[in-house]
Amino acid sequence: MTTEQTRKLIVLAAIWAALIFAPYWMVPLGGYTALATRVLVLGLAAMSLNFLLGFTGVLSFGHAAYFGLGAYGAGLTLKFLAASTPLALLLGMLLGGVCGGLLGTLIVRRRGVYFAMVTIAFGQVFYYIAFQWSSLTGGDDGLRGFSRQPLDLGLFKIDILSSANYFYFFVLFCFALAVGAMGFILRSPFGRTMIAIRENERRSRFLGIPVERHIWIAFTLSCFFMGLAGALYALVNNFADPKGLHYSQSGDFVMMAVMGGMRSFWGPLLGATVFVVLQDYLSSVTVNWMSFVGLLFVLVVLFFPRGLLGFLQRSKA
Amino acid sequence: MSIIRCPMTLLLLFNITNGLIVGAFYVLMALGLSLILNLSNTINFAHGGFLVIGGYIAYAITPYIGFWGALLIAPPLTAVIGLVVERVLIRPLYGRDPLYSLLLTFGLAFIIEDGTRFIFGPQGKPVTIPPFLAQPLSNDFFFITGYRLFMVAVVMIAVALLFVLLRYTRLGIRIRAGTLDLETVAALGINVQLLRSLNFAVGIFLAGLSGVLAAGQLGLEPTMGTGLLMPSFIAIIVGGIGSLPGTLLGGLLIGVASGLTAVFLPAASEAVIYVMMAVVLLMRPRGLLGEEGMMS
Numbered sequence: 001m002t003t004e005q006t007r008k009l010i011v012l013a014a015i016w017a018a019l020i021f022a023p024y025w026m027v028p029l030g031g032y033t034a035l036a037t038r039v040l041v042l043g044l045a046a047m048s049l050n051f052l053l054g055f056t057g058v059l060s061f062g063h064a065a066y067f068g069l070g071a072y073g074a075g076l077t078l079k080f081l082a083a084s085t086p087l088a089l090l091l092g093m094l095l096g097g098v099c100g101g102l103l104g105t106l107i108v109r110r111r112g113v114y115f116a117m118v119t120i121a122f123g124q125v126f127y128y129i130a131f132q133w134s135s136l137t138g139g140d141d142g143l144r145g146f147s148r149q150p151l152d153l154g155l156f157k158i159d160i161l162s163s164a165n166y167f168y169f170f171v172l173f174c175f176a177l178a179v180g181a182m183g184f185i186l187r188s189p190f191g192r193t194m195i196a197i198r199e200n201e202r203r204s205r206f207l208g209i210p211v212e213r214h215i216w217i218a219f220t221l222s223c224f225f226m227g228l229a230g231a232l233y234a235l236v237n238n239f240a241d242p243k244g245l246h247y248s249q250s251g252d253f254v255m256m257a258v259m260g261g262m263r264s265f266w267g268p269l270l271g272a273t274v275f276v277v278l279q280d281y282l283s284s285v286t287v288n289w290m291s292f293v294g295l296l297f298v299l300v301v302l303f304f305p306r307g308l309l310g311f312l313q314r315s316k317a
Numbered sequence: 318m319s320i321i322r323c324p325m326t327l328l329l330l331f332n333i334t335n336g337l338i339v340g341a342f343y344v345l346m347a348l349g350l351s352l353i354l355n356l357s358n359t360i361n362f363a364h365g366g367f368l369v370i371g372g373y374i375a376y377a378i379t380p381y382i383g384f385w386g387a388l389l390i391a392p393p394l395t396a397v398i399g400l401v402v403e404r405v406l407i408r409p410l411y412g413r414d415p416l417y418s419l420l421l422t423f424g425l426a427f428i429i430e431d432g433t434r435f436i437f438g439p440q441g442k443p444v445t446i447p448p449f450l451a452q453p454l455s456n457d458f459f460f461i462t463g464y465r466l467f468m469v470a471v472v473m474i475a476v477a478l479l480f481v482l483l484r485y486t487r488l489g490i491r492i493r494a495g496t497l498d499l500e501t502v503a504a505l506g507i508n509v510q511l512l513r514s515l516n517f518a519v520g521i522f523l524a525g526l527s528g529v530l531a532a533g534q535l536g537l538e539p540t541m542g543t544g545l546l547m548p549s550f551i552a553i554i555v556g557g558i559g560s561l562p563g564t565l566l567g568g569l570l571i572g573v574a575s576g577l578t579a580v581f582l583p584a585a586s587e588a589v590i591y592v593m594m595a596v597v598l599l600m601r602p603r604g605l606l607g608e609e610g611m612m613s
Contacts, residue, residue: 059416106598113360113415114558118598121550125591132584247547251362251423258420290431297424298406301417 015266019172023165031277033164034236037171039276041232044175046256046268048225051182053254054262055191056218057198061116061250062123066096066223068245069126070230072137075240078146085149085160089174089231096227099126101220108216111201120247127245143240171232178225183265185221194218251297259300261307270308332576338465338534340572341472344565345527347549347556348479349520351564354553355496356516358415359407362422364549365542366429367521371395371528372537373433376442384446388471388529395525396518403517408510426543434539444532468530475526476565479519483561492516496559548575551594557607566605 018025022036049063073095074088081087103122110118130137137143151158151170160167185191197204197211205211234240243249252275260271278296282289304311346364353361374394375387382390402425410418450463483489491512495502503509531541548571556567571590579586597604 053416059414059419061419106595109602113354113358113419116415116419117360117550117554117558121547121554121591121594124547125588125595128588128591132588248423251420254416254420258416288431288435290427291435294424294427294431297420297427301421301424302406302409305413305417 015269019175023168033168035276035280037164037168037236038233039273040168040171040175041229041236042253042256042276043269043272044178044232045226045229046253046260046272047179047182047265048222048229049253050257050262050268051186051225052218052222053257054264054267055186055198056194056215057201058215058219059112059116060119060219060222061254062119062121062247063222063226063253064247064249065123065126065245066100066226067230067233067249067253068130068240068242069099070096070227070232071234071240071244072130072143072230073227074231074234075143075146076136078149079143083149085151085235088148088235089228092231092234093224093227096230097220097224100223100226101216104216104219104223108212108219120250123245123247123250127242127247130242130245137240137242140242142242143234144238147238148235167235171236174228174232178228182225186265190214190217255297255300257307259296259304259307261309261311263306264309267307267309274308328580329577332580333573334461334465334576335579336573336576337569338469338572339576340569341469342527342531342545343548343552343572344476344568345472345523345530346545347552347564347568348476348561349523350549351553351558351561352492352516352520352523355559356492356499357407357411357418357513359410359418360415360422361520362419362546363402363425363429364422364520364524365544365546366426367395367399367524368528368531368542368545369429369433369537369539370398371525372444372532372541373437373442373528374525375529375532376437376444376537379444384444384533387444391529392522392525395528396522399521399524400514400518403514407517408514411513430539430543437537437539439539442532442537444529444537446533464533468534471526471530475523479523480561482519488512488515548572548590551590553604554594555597555604557604559608560604560606563604563606 019040022040023033026036027033045063045067049060052058052060052063070092072092074092077088077091078085081091107115107118107122131139133139134141148161148167150161158166158170160170186194193204193209193214196207197209197214201211230244233244256271256275257268258271259274260269261267279289279293282292286292300307346368350361350364353359353364371391371394375384375391378390379387406421406425407418410421446464450467452463481489483493491502491507492515495507495509495512495516499509502512527545528542531537535541549568552567552571553564554567555571556563556565571593574589574593575586578589
């Protein structure tokens with residue numbers, strides 16, 4: 001084993017150890033378990049977006065739509081269909097992924113800013129549906145009246161509803177599955193092809209790679225992961241918010257990915273951690289937190305365009 | 318005259334008029350966005366913010382120099398603010414991935430919205446318009462006030478001047494050339510940085526102008542720009558990216574379409590513009606008047 005590989009293994013072990021023991025070290029530091037759960041869920045969302053943004057290199061600025069669809073899918077399942085948490089997660093993920101896949105066919109031919117514009121505009125469609133169809137979705141007030149259900153594993157039940165720690169571990173389990181799948185895809189020949197498209201689209205095309213189809217697959221996969229994150233988010237709050245579908249939420253996700261470091265796999269999780277903790281803190285101390293978040297956007301873009309991880313790696317080299 | 322007095326006809330006319338007026342706002346916003354997008358490859362998320370700045374400048378100076386003075390002064394002042402923003406914040410990002418200018422203007426929109434709320438308060442502010450403009454022109458058509466006609470006239474003049482500028486002046490010809498091939502324009506010895514700054518200022522001028530006009534009609538709120546941003550995007554996509562006449566057509570089309578939908582199915586009046594966008598992208602991916610290859 002080379003030193004490089006050893007180093008990677010140590011970092012990976014450290015990340016997972018920090019995540020597994022988060023409920024035990026966050027509370028003494030002044031945080032709370034629900035905050036850790038939120039970081040994890042939004043981190044998963046940012047990583048799902050970065051799967052497309054950082055590794056395929058196409059700029060989606062409407063990914064909140066699929067996040068929100070996941071949330072509404074899970075919420076509606078629990079409210080009207082069946083009181084089953086796994087089913088809610090599955091259907092939420094499917095709703096986000098299938099809608100993403102369908103719209104993806106209209107989107108994949110665009111590039112650069114035009115891709116961004118069309119994704120924003122299509123994302124807003126779902127916002128308006130959630131906003132207007134109040135008999136089903138609760139409209140502006142959001143979808144209420146459902147709650148996550150205890151997990152029934154046959155032999156025993158896990159009460160994720162009242163125990164914040166159990167719920168955190170359940171979310172961590174889902175997070176690990178999704179992140180594992182993402183890592184597996186990125187290591188596969190398909191993942192390598194995605195990176196090739198990012199680096200040089202024209203050359204990939206000349207090599208005979210069906211670029212549009214690959215981008216579509218990457219887009220759809222990323223929407224599935226996004227839907228899962230959204231479904232988990234609905235379980236965190238027992239509530240689905242139309243704002244979760246809005247393009248300003250997409251902006252937050254892109255910001256998390258950029259702030260953490262788009263070129264690295266774990267960067268968006270770091271970005272989400274900083275973003276969520278900062279927002280939580282700011283909104284508790286000032287009513288003008290929007291200005292500060294805006295200022296954060298401007299400063300990161302101007303001074304840390306490679307994100308925190310990019311900055312660390314560079315200053316070390 | 319009986320057919321004109323029939324309630325259904327009146328309702329239709331009312332909504333078409335509304336649609337055209339709203340469409341005129343979309344057009345002003347979208348033309349500015351489109352100019353900046355074409356030449357600088359930047360989606361200006363803060364465009365709605367500049368509209369708000371224009372409106373609040375008008376609100377602040379109307380007591381001293383009146384509505385007409387504000388109409389003349391506020392848009393150029395907004396353009397100057399736009400110039401400073403472009404020079405300091407956006408210019409460093411031109412060489413980079415468009416992602417960065419997008420994120421920056423996105424953050425800027427937050428700051429502007431929150432800043433105006435901080436300075437002027439969250440409540441709506443009225444801007445007084447000259448009394449003779451506020452009167453309805455006829456009893457039958459109560460909805461056609463002098464101010465609404467005036468607004469449409471101002472928008473038409475502004476659009477006409479913009480097209481004259483682009484067609485016949487040196488600056489305009491350079492802007493159009495830069496849209497097609499910026500590298501060649503630079504190689505011909507034209508200062509591309511300056512060109513982009515002036516182009517940005519023209520776009521922001523239009524946003525400031527729509528801010529003043531909107532202030533007289535709707536009153537001012539810190540969030541008013543955000544609501545106009547998405548329809549302007551769609552106007553650009555429907556009309557065809559890269560084509561300013563397309564943007565003009567797109568803005569009017571979606572304005573009238575949402576006005577008409579408001580008659581028959583009020584809940585869908587916002588959704589219909591998204592449906593139009595989806596249909597256009599399916600049938601004619603480059604947009605109504607867009608050129609082949611411009612969207613990719």
